[in-house]
Amino acid sequence: MFGPRRWSALWAVVAVLGVGIAPVAAQQGSITGRVIDAETGAPLSGAAVAVVGQDGLQGTNASGAFQWSVPDGTYSLVVTLIGYETGRLDGVGVSAGETVNVEIALRSRAEVLNPIVVTASRRQEKALDAPASISSVSQAEIAKIAAPSVAEHVKALPGVDIAQTGLNQSNIVARGFNNVFSGALLTIQDNRYARVPSIRLNANNMIPTTDLDIERIEVSLGPGAALYGPNAASGVMHIITSSPIDRPGSSVSLAGGERSVFHGQFRTAVAPSDRFGFKISGQYFRGDDWEFTDPQEVAAAMADPMNPLIGARNFEAERYSAEARFDFRFENDAELIVNGGINTLGSSVELTGVGAGQVDNWQYRYAQTRFTKDRFFAQAFINQSDAGDSFLLRAGDPLVDLSRAVALQAQHGFDLGERQSFTYGVDWQYTQPRTEGTITGRNEDDDDIREVGAYLHSETNLSDRFDLVTAFRIDDHSRLEDMNFSPRVALVFKPSENQNFRATFNRAFSTPTTNNLFLDLVAGGIPIIPGVGYDIRTLGVPEGGFTFNDQCAGGVMSYCMRSPFMAGQLPANAPIFWDALVAQLVPANLQPALLSPGAGDPTLGTVFRRFDQVAAQSGVGDPFPLDMTGISNIGDITATTYNTFEAGYKGLINDRLILAADVYYAKVENFVGPLRVETPNVFLDPTTVQAFVLQRLDGLIQGGFVTVEQATEIITGLSSVPLGTVVP
Structure with missing residues (x-):
């Protein structure tokens, strides 16, 4: 990190090329010039002009003028004056017998505070x-x-x-x-x-x-x-x-x-x-x-x-x-x-x-x-x-x-x-x-x-x-x-x-x-079972927005879904995957007891859960909590508007101190926030799964062939698989 603490060990070197090069000949040239106020252009008298590598100082006269005699070479000039920032001019080349004219502008301390x-x-x-x-x-x-x-x-x-x-x-x-x-x-x-x-x-x-x-x-x-x-x-x-x-x-x-x-x-x-x-x-x-x-x-x-x-x-x-x-x-x-x-x-x-x-x-x-x-x-x-x-x-x-x-x-x-x-x-x-x-x-x-x-x-x-x-x-x-x-x-x-x-x-x-408008990429994945999982697809909001208007008979509230387990648009109804899920997750010796739900069985239900990326990242909380917000259409994205009222003061005190204060009130409308999950996933309702499994396995549990813990593990496994995603 490059804060003050991190830079405590910093070393820095700044070099100016061609500054103060030793003269190679004794023949003289001249540097003449004026020192002026950078803001007003007025000449500055009494400024001290030094040539790096040469002894002494030259003061400016009432017209801000000065003159230096120097050997053939390239020089830097440094100018100081009380009430002004130090000025510097690099790369002034002088040949023997030549006179070079320069102008150096100094910024007053007041200008530094009020530039x-x-x-x-x-x-x-x-x-x-x-x-x-x-x-x-x-x-x-x-x-x-x-x-x-x-x-x-x-x-x-x-x-x-x-x-x-x-x-x-x-x-x-x-x-x-x-x-x-x-x-x-x-x-x-x-x-x-x-x-x-x-x-x-x-x-x-x-x-x-x-x-x-x-x-x-x-x-x-x-x-x-x-x-x-x-x-x-x-x-x-x-x-x-x-x-x-x-x-x-x-x-x-x-x-x-x-x-x-x-x-x-x-x-x-x-x-x-x-x-x-x-x-x-x-x-x-x-x-x-x-x-x-x-x-x-x-x-x-x-x-x-x-x-x-x-x-x-x-x-x-x-x-x-x-x-x-x-x-x-x-x-x-x-x-x-x-x-x-x-x-x-x-x-x-x-x-x-x-x-x-x-x-x-x-x-x-x-x-x-x-x-x-x-x-x-x-x-x-x-x-x-x-x-x-x-x-x-x-x-x-x-x-x-x-x-x-x-x-x-x-x-x-x-x-x-x-x-x-x-x-x-x-x-x-x-x-x-x-x-x-x-x-x-x-x-x-x-x-x-x-x-x-x-x-x-x-x-x-x-x-x-x-x-x-x-x-x-x-x-x-x-x-x-x-x-x-x-x-x-x-x-x-x-x-x-x-x-x-x-x-x-x-x-x-x-x-x-x-x-915001056109994003369309796969940002990650959610593995479900070996070889099967979900892509996390991130999308911008196109013209017209997103609507969940497609109707699928048999789906909860007639919503439709897409699933990694079956191609095409499907009704948002989790029980249609029941037999396939039992064949995948339940021990083979218990599968016959749980396949093919019938008229006398408790009805298997569907719930919607919404992926929580923060919980998935941190490992704290349920990555698929129940969807409490419901499904709603997403309208056109619009410009974010900022209305701001502000009062402020700024003043320069005795050309030495600048004071400033600002008070503002801002109202932001149609703020575009970070990416969020808008499409819920389709799960089996754990309450109905529990009722179904316990009724089907009741005889085996009573006979001691299946423990309550084993039945609970089966219920949890069947209820924890996202079977589809409700999509617009």
Whole structure:
């Protein structure tokens, strides 16, 4: 585990390539430049500028200017000033007789506590001005921690919870409602959805970017659907990476620790001019993961000893990734960014809704292009997945995931006077699961999803102290009958520049995942007798839902069932298997006394029992308790709706202390929960079995040929066999 205790034994080394290289010639060059305030652009006087590897300091003048004479070489500059964060510029190359001009921007302590953010309103604003609760993790804070995934950097933020499931496996959630595939917190990287396409999983160990690339991480709490669309019900986590133009240079990070952990990262960025830059980065991680034995995997392996994949866990965790990025800046302030990345999970044990899965070379790839000019933004990206040789550990069945998601987005904004601003945009997304039947089964040829949405965001400056923020969004999902509407209203009161009170209402929604709609796979088995058993088939809810409307004469309440003992659709009536069951379970010398129930015998009855997976796993309780809920039809699956009322405060005290408090009330409707058993099994009624067996064996019991204990064992055995499953 990578918590503070586990990392007590951690060693970390961070090296900057090409820093302080000893001069190879005595000829001199010059480094001149200015030190400015990162927020205002104003020159900073009195700053101390040091060149790593050179003696002394140079102070900046009233214009923020400085000058250093240095031998031919490549250098790093470090700048300090009271009230500001320390600044550093690496990779400054100087040739003999050459003068190199640089500019170094320092962030004030107040800016650190009240940084510029973009996630809450999809445009730049101060964190204190945002109409939502938002937190930010800076590049300097990220550099302090050797982390296997981005989860380590945000776990201390307010409202954020981390569910750690392995060395580098984790789920990040905001404001509760965690599950195996946590998707209520939308995770994006540079405005791109950073999740596995088919299952909408925020897999942090699938994100290719390295800590060396990250400029900052922003987490906006509360529903974000009005701007970001579906599946941002709990908020948005935005990973923002740095431009190679703004941050050129090369760096390497090496870390290691307990459980044979090793984590290596590198980044190289080159900017031949202030108009073009490119970078490449990568990482490698390995370690001995936490060990666990799943009792259901053990039982399944015993029932199917010929399948070598059941329970075949590999506890070595391994991943490696690489990214590339090209930035182009044009004279009219337009910018074009083209980037892509790939991440491979060589080995990992990942939790699913049907037990653990063994990941074997699961690959995640993306490509993205972005264009911005003034307040216009457009992007296109594709996310792709390839599960490699991964498989389910309880069933031993392969997992094929060749899913991909393609998205197009455009946004523009404009102002009307000094008090009114509008932002509007459109989104389109197309998702293809492509599992070759291993996950979506019989739905494989009809499981694509198309989503389109449009939004309008308004900011009105009512007075010097009051702002009104409103937004409205409409989304259409190709597999849902109704459109979804997401309104947002926020009133922001600013009694002073560094104080912010807000009251908001948000409506957000989460659409069903491809698993919710199209899942169709065998997740395990229930052995009954040698060679006979039940498959546990997990299903999503298709359009139209499930109905139990088929009628079978002779079945209890005319319900129908399927059975491993006989092919075809059968009446849900257990006694039809009586003679076959007696022949299988009763000693041969007693079978004639129990076969062929007749008119004078007690009537054999039927009961419904519902499989309890928790009891089966733990061994505590009855795995087939009586079905007390009854059988009911399952309607269409719909979007989960979140209505949230929130009041909050955030203030900066004397530029040294930030205070924040949030109170919210959220009502969730049509919540999609975990997998549950909906189809009961058909059993013989033990009360009627007891009456029948005791009457048929009464003479043998009285004569001492059969004991009461033997009769009880026969009754229990006959009553404990699931003979069929009531199916829709």
